[in-house]
Amino acid sequence: MKKTTTPLKSLATGFITLFVLIIFAYGFSVTNVNFEETRSERRLASLTRILRALAHPKIFDYNYETVNVEVPFYLGCPADGVPFPEVDRSGAFILINSGCAAPKETIQIEGHNFQENSSGSISFVGFSPEAPDGVPIGIGNFQADAQGNFKAEVNLPNRQIKEEPQAIRATGQIQVGAPMLSQESKVTWEKIIETVFMALLATAFGTLLAVPISFFAARNLMEEVKSPLSNIALALIGWPLGMWLGIEASQFFSGLLTLLGNSFLITFAGAIIVSALSFFFARWFLAHQSEDLEFRFKQRLINLLYALILALLALISILFIGKLLLQVGAYLTPSKDVPLYFLRKFVSQIGEIISILAPVFAALVGGGVLGGFFSQLGQKISDRLPASAAKTFNLILAPLAGATLGVLIMQGLDWFYQFNNPAVTLYSPAFIGAAIGLILAIAIAPKQSLPIGIFIYGIFRTLLNGTRSVEALIMAIVFVAWVGLGPFAGALALGLHTVASNAKLYSEQVESILSGPLEAIQATGANRLQTIIFAVVPQIIPPYISYTMYRWDINVRMSTIIGFVGGGGIGFILQQNINLLNYRAASVNMLAIAIVVASMDYISSILREKYV
Amino acid sequence: MLEVRNLSKTYDGGMQALKNVSFSVKQGEFLAVIGLSGSGKSTLLRCINRLIEPTSGQILWNGQDITAASQDEMRHIRRKIGMVFQHFNLVSRSKVLTNVLAGRLGYVNPILSAFNRFPESDVQMALSQLDRVGIKNQAYKRADELSGGQQQRVGIARAMMQEPTMVLADEPVASLDPVLAHSIMQHLEEINKQEGVTVLCSLHFLDLVHRYADRAIALKEGALMFDGPPNQINDEKFREIYGKDAERIG
Ligand SMILES: Nc1ncnc2c1ncn2[C@@H]1O[C@H](COP(=O)(O)OP(=O)(O)OP(=O)(O)O)[C@@H](O)[C@H]1O
Ligand SMILES: [Mg+2]
DSSP states (O other), rough: OOOOOHHHHHHHHHHHHHHHHHHHHHHHHHTTTHHHHHHHHHHHHHHHHHHHHHSSOOOOOEEEEEEEEEEEEEESTTTTOOOOOOOOOOEEEEESSSSETTTTOEEEEEEEETTTOEEEEEEEEEEOOSSSTTTEEEEEEEETTTSSSSEEEEEEOOOOOOSEEEEEEEEEEEEEEEEOOOOOHHHHHHHHHHHHHHHHHHHHHHHHHHHHHHHOHHHHHHTOOOOOHHHHHHHHHHHHHHHHHHHHHHHHHHHHHHTTSSHHHHHHHHHHHHHHHHHHHHHHHHOOOOSSSSHHHHHHHHHHHHHHHHHHHHHHHHHHHHHHHHHHHHHHSSSSSSSTTTHHHHHHHHHHHHHHHHHHHHHHHHHHHHHHHHHHHHHHHHHOOOOHHHHHHHHHHHHHHHHHHHHOOOOOOOOHHOOOIIIIIHHHHHHHHHHHHHHHHHHHHHOOOEEHHHHHHHHHHHHHHHHHOOOOHHHHHHHHHHOOOSSSHHHHHHHHHHHHHHHHHHHHHTSSOHHHHHHHHHHHOOOHHHIIIIIIIHHHHHHHHHHHHHHHHHHHHHHHEEETTTTTTTHHHHHHHHHHHHHHHHHHHHHHHHHHHHHHHHHHHHHHHHHH | EEEEEEEEEOTTTTOOOEEEEEEEEEETEEEEEETTTSSSSSHHHHHHHSOOOOEEEEETTTTTEGGGGOOHHHHHHHHHHEEEOOOOOOOOBBHHHHHHGGGTTTTTTTHHHHOOOOOOHHHHHHHHHHHHHOOOTTTTTTTGSOOOHHHHHHHHHHHHOOOEEEEEEETTTSSSHEEEEEEEEHHHHHHHHHHHHHHEESSHHHHHHHHOOOOEEETTEEEEEEOOOOGGOHHHHHHHOOOOOOOOOO
16 A cells, blocks of 8 residues: 655654654653763773673682792992892792892883782881881882782882892782682672571462461452352451450460469460360260251350360460470570570471461451351341241341451551541441441342452452562562561561462462363252362362472572561672672672572573473 | 252342242152253252252242251252263262262361271272262272263262262263263163152153153253153154154264
């Protein structure tokens, strides 16, 4: 097709070009593009210096020894001339353009066989009866070239003319012994290990959290979760209540444990007995849990009671085990110098983690047990009762649930914004929540299934997207404020970022599984958990492994720079070295980063290929 | 006794896949469901165990209204309804034995099964079901290492683990060659004849319908347009079901 050009088109082209030009001009101005600066002598010199230093990473270092090379020299030339000095040319040596000269005269010195690129000083050595070993006077410096030679011009000192020979001395350094790893390399090694493990921990713990979350953020699984209003309302009341009770119980029992004192024997016995008790109780409970369809309230209540007892036993045994590990750890680490200190320390660290997680566990289990029971109850209200009774329940429960939710949300916001005003944090959210609940209860048919799953999915997706959009570097700043400078803060920041990013990626994998097996497992009468374990999990294992590897790779990359904001690892050292203009050391750091990142990339790509 | 009354299904997009379908099936009957592609066969079978929620109508099974069952009740009902699929729908990365054991999920303790722990009696039952369809020696292979015919046998074994009183088979032989098709159909026939399990099976080939079914129903654009013994499907009926340009094969 032939193109026709009309004046209008040309004009348009002209305007577009002008527009593009203006955009770029503006871009140059806001980014401070300054070509003048790039050509300036001073800038070029410093660029050269830095690039050369970077090209010479200080990986190896030597022991140095001082060498003094002397040639005899007469200050003031004797009438009968000077004897030509014998020069030993086997080692470093210097030559002077003349064997004698007047004071303050300039002489030329040539040096050979010095250490390549080394520098040193030149001095005039005066001998006298009072100082038979000679008194050196610094008269200049030299810089050997890459072959170990130098040429220098120095001015002689203003001294008395003497008949006896004095000397010119060059003091340099030569490397002795084999090359060894420099101090910089050792520090770099330590820090790179720290970096890799920081990434490993962040990936491992991030993944542990991301996996369960990913199921809640998967549309195909959540879409089918539908519940009547009575179920949702009761669950909304049951969960916070259960969580609160769980935390209270955890605090109460850890208080009791403190009362027991620090006797190792008691803690040990307690841990063993309570763990065994909960194990056998759990087995008995599982074996005797018959799933009867008939809604027998009494039976359900008894089941709830058993579940609560089991949860309490598990909580106490967790508290005991945490305390036991802490005690064992303290016993194992009387000082920092014991062998395998880090392994011993790990025992108490695990203990600490368990103790920290105990209330979390208690809250989740308490919420799960009570929330689960309440939601069953709500389901039964909808399944069994006539519509009018269900409606009545809804009219009572939905406002209650709405008020609970409203108060909880405002209490959370209160922590951030410190309203300190019960009208804002208590009464009005309770009132508004109750009103919304009431409206819902009136508007919705009593037994209608509400798409609560898609709602939860939406909340999870939003939270994940929000968290993911915060860079790990920014998270690190917050964590540094919380837990102080160092790799722990970095690991926490990376871990949180891992949770958000991987949960998203994982959930996309869940969404892309084949629906056939899911349907087939559902058709056998499996419940939701069984369906996930038998139909979803086998399908997502390979992509999950692959994404986890990929995330480790990214985390190693990220952890190299997270130190820039105080997150520990190699980035911390790198930044220091750059600030101290220690470019040869910085070069070692960067080299290490490049090697680690490249090899992680390679390893992870190989592993991923294997699993996908 | 299964009784479907005025069953209709309209998908979210507005597609009306079933229109007022009514029929009943006696216990122990072998019922074939025929119809053109897109006529609603799969939709009908999936409505019966509520993998798809019907829009209106009733499904009564032994007096219980499936369409009104709660989620818990539905799981109990599904335990007794085995299902076999055109594409087998095995969990391809799991072992054959695990796939078969999955048929017990409605019966076993949910918490123990989450750790892949099944009672020994169930494992024995799974092996004997595999033996019955002739692939006991494949029990410990991964499901995707099996051929299509073998996979469908696993599918049947899985359905039989449910000790069903009814099996829904959605074009169980459509992805298999004619020889395999017969052997799979014979397994279904055996289940039907020996154990008195009701079979609802959608089929594309009329010779299979004639050979195995006691009765056939035909769907056309979601509406029931034939209900009777297979030998009543003469050329005229055939053209009514499949369109007037259709030619009979097989
Ligand atoms: N999930 C769905 N959403 C919307 N429309 C659907 C859905 N599933 C099926 N349909 C439509 O419903 C109609 C009936 O589909 P169905 O799968 O029941 O037919 P079928 O008789 O089993 O066909 P085939 O022989 O090809 O399997 C088709 O027009 C189809 O496009
Ligand atoms: Mg179909």
